[in-house]
Amino acid sequence: MLKNSIGNYTGKLKKNRFLFAELVKRDFKIRYARTSIGMLWSILNPLMELLVMRLVFTHFFGNNTPHYTTYLFSGTVIFHFFSESTREGMTSLVDNAAIFTKINVPKYLFLFAKIIQSSINFLSIFAVFLFLCLLDHIPFTWKFLLLVYPIILLILFNIGAGLVLSAIYVFFRDMKYFYGIFLQLLQYVSAIFFQIDSFSDRVQKIFYINPIYLYIRYFRKIVINSEIPSLGFHLLMLSEVIIMLITGILIYRKYNMKFLYYV
Amino acid sequence: MDILQVHNVSIGYLRGNFQNIGLKEYLIGKIMGTYHAEYFWADKDINFSLEKGDMLGIIGTNGAGKSTLLKAISGVMEPLEGYISHTGKISSLLELGGGFEPKLNVRDNTYLRGALLGYSRAVMDEKYQEIIDFAELNDFQENLFSELSSGMRSRLGFSIASLLNPDILILDEVLSVGDGAFQKKSGKKMMEIINGGATTILVSHNLSQVRELCTKILWLHQGRQIAFTKDVNGVCDQYQRFLDKVIPQPIYEGI
Numbered sequence: 443m444l445k446n447s448i449g450n451y452t453g454k455l456k457k458n459r460f461l462f463a464e465l466v467k468r469d470f471k472i473r474y475a476r477t478s479i480g481m482l483w484s485i486l487n488p489l490m491e492l493l494v495m496r497l498v499f500t501h502f503f504g505n506n507t508p509h510y511t512t513y514l515f516s517g518t519v520i521f522h523f524f525s526e527s528t529r530e531g532m533t534s535l536v537d538n539a540a541i542f543t544k545i546n547v548p549k550y551l552f553l554f555a556k557i558i559q560s561s562i563n564f565l566s567i568f569a570v571f572l573f574l575c576l577l578d579h580i581p582f583t584w585k586f587l588l589l590v591y592p593i594i595l596l597i598l599f600n601i602g603a604g605l606v607l608s609a610i611y612v613f614f615r616d617m618k619y620f621y622g623i624f625l626q627l628l629q630y631v632s633a634i635f636f637q638i639d640s641f642s643d644r645v646q647k648i649f650y651i652n653p654i655y656l657y658i659r660y661f662r663k664i665v666i667n668s669e670i671p672s673l674g675f676h677l678l679m680l681s682e683v684i685i686m687l688i689t690g691i692l693i694y695r696k697y698n699m700k701f702l703y704y705v
Numbered sequence: 706m707d708i709l710q711v712h713n714v715s716i717g718y719l720r721g722n723f724q725n726i727g728l729k730e731y732l733i734g735k736i737m738g739t740y741h742a743e744y745f746w747a748d749k750d751i752n753f754s755l756e757k758g759d760m761l762g763i764i765g766t767n768g769a770g771k772s773t774l775l776k777a778i779s780g781v782m783e784p785l786e787g788y789i790s791h792t793g794k795i796s797s798l799l800e801l802g803g804g805f806e807p808k809l810n811v812r813d814n815t816y817l818r819g820a821l822l823g824y825s826r827a828v829m830d831e832k833y834q835e836i837i838d839f840a841e842l843n844d845f846q847e848n849l850f851s852e853l854s855s856g857m858r859s860r861l862g863f864s865i866a867s868l869l870n871p872d873i874l875i876l877d878e879v880l881s882v883g884d885g886a887f888q889k890k891s892g893k894k895m896m897e898i899i900n901g902g903a904t905t906i907l908v909s910h911n912l913s914q915v916r917e918l919c920t921k922i923l924w925l926h927q928g929r930q931i932a933f934t935k936d937v938n939g940v941c942d943q944y945q946r947f948l949d950k951v952i953p954q955p956i957y958e959g960i
Binding site for chain 1 (some may be wrong): 718719726727728729731776779780781782783795804806808809813816817820821822823824825826829
């Protein structure tokens with residue numbers, strides 16, 4: 443009995459792996475169709491963002507922040523990953539309505555494919571990030587290996603947020619605009635181009651509510667200060683990821699068969 | 706043994722002014738009291754079962770609940786009441802040519818559809834050439850799907866669903882695809898699938914086709930089950946009488 447159900451489960455996983463690979467392939471091909479520089483575009487985009495910020499903000503904040511380029515880039519690289527994943531993930535379910543209203547498929551795979559795509563983009567930007575660290579005279583230590591922790595957690599966090607957003611988007615199509623505004627505000631409270639030290643202790647605590655700020659801070663601690671964040675900091679990040687994932691899974695479970703009525 | 710069992714199944718759609726609205730409209734609707742959503746029964750108390758090798762024809766006028774029933778059987782929708790149980794793999798063709806990706810080529814679309822229907826890469830590698838041959842798309846493998854004619858699209862859809870040896874094959878108004886030659890070929894393929902022991906469900910408005918192919922028949926009218934029987938010709942005769950307005954109500958008394 444048990445053996446049977448395990449066999450059943452692995453069979454399902456194997457079957458879904460092929461479907462998953464095909465969905466990822468489809469999303470890549472569609473996204474980069476008709477662009478001659480293809481994937482390079484998704485690296486150039488955040489780089490140009492960085493360049494503009496570097497030009498504009500160095501004058502105001504650069505003088506008293508050591509390694510300001512790296513400081514800025516840690517912020518933009520994380521924020522860009524989160525915003526790309528969730529914006530793309532948000533529409534993933536609705537965009538595939540033609541499929542899931544006709545063929546019985548696990549609906550979360552559409553989101554997973556999008557997350558994989560933005561994660562691959564992120565990793566290539568991350569490589570550029572490491573290169574720029576080198577140019578910025580950052581010493582590479584073994585502590586850089588710890589960056590795996592925030593990266594994996596952020597991918598999971600993006601999945602959780604994507605599940606929630608893509609479900610809400612089925613019901614309310616104007617979420618796209620609300621979310622755009624939300625992202626803009628979030629960018630300001632993520633301390634991408636300024637330091638939060640000048641704020642009072644109370645205000646600094648407020649920054650910690652923002653999960654994205656935690657990831658950015660983690661990166662800066664390791665890369666610029668060569669410091670390992672506290673255990674409590676690690677746990678805080680982990681708990682936010684778990685809450686996000688569980689919320690997303692519960693919403694998908696509850697509405698799995700109801701999405702169809704709304705598309 | 707029953708391959709497919711549909712037991713007291715009722716299926717409903719949520720109806721109301723909630724589709725494609727934004728959060729703003731939703732809140733305004735809630736406040737003004739104009740927002741409403743309720744279930745509309747597309748199928749009510751449907752009962753039937755199929756054995757291996759059966760070919761079921763589903764007939765009924767528009768709005769009878771045929772497509773909704775197929776959606777529930779293929780697992781896209783869930784019955785609000787009753788249950789559906791089946792053994793084996795279901796391959797459904799709810800809308801031929803639908804659900805394909807216009808910006809991908811024929812090869813990618815074929816693999817994607819195979820994956821969506823739950824087949825493995827190995828199966829697709831093995832069957833791919835056969836599918837393309839049957840759909841007569843050998844010279845179009847690298848063409849984008851959007852460049853195909855509607856006949857080609859349906860042919861591809863039919864070939865994928867029928868050549869992958871499903872245990873249960875669901876066909877919704879699909880035997881009328883393609884030109885005369887392809888219709889003949891697809892009809893022959895259907896017979897092969899049935900003789901191969903698969904169970905098939907066919908929705909068709911073409912009564913002569915139903916008479917010719919089906920071993921069982923289900924007549925639906927406005928979501929209610931009028932008849933389920935092996936007397937295919939009897940039900941078709943009665944249905945024709947109803948269509949011709951010889952009888953005012955859809956009734957089937959049996960033999």
